[in-house]
Amino acid sequence: MTKENSNEPLIDSNKLIFGIGQVQQITGVSGRQLRYWEEQNYIAPIEQQKGTQRQYSFHTLFLIFHIQRYLTQGFTLQAAVEKAKEFEKQMPVLRTFIKAQLQGVDVSNERSVIDFGFKNDERKQRVYGIVEGNKTYFKVEDLKESK
DNA sequence: TTTCTGACA
């Protein structure tokens, strides 16, 4: 049988493991901070024994990256963690929606068009996301009756 | 060489 879901991720993110040194290079967060954040239970390395070197999952790396971003924006560590975790909760929802709705993207320098498919099951309107430089907006197109 | 824990101008 052929796989139903033919568009699975190319790589298994669960197999992407990073040492604390790599995390420092990638995120710019110091080892001292990483250990402190861990101590505060904001982040957690992959389960391991006492004294051994820490290993971080891709998911945790992503979380660390976002916490750092919010810190840079001026949020306190606690607030940054909350915002980062909140964002992580939203991601699956966004992913599900985009995966289901995205029909195609027509890229162009002046005006790119994102096809979000039909507005609803009535299939009488098509929704498009328009990108013109830095400006973005939606456009709903009424479809001709296919009598 | 890198990382770990604990301590502190």
Add this chain to the structure above:
DNA sequence: TGTCAGAA
């Protein structure tokens, strides 16, 4: 949070 020490 940075940094230093002493140990893996």
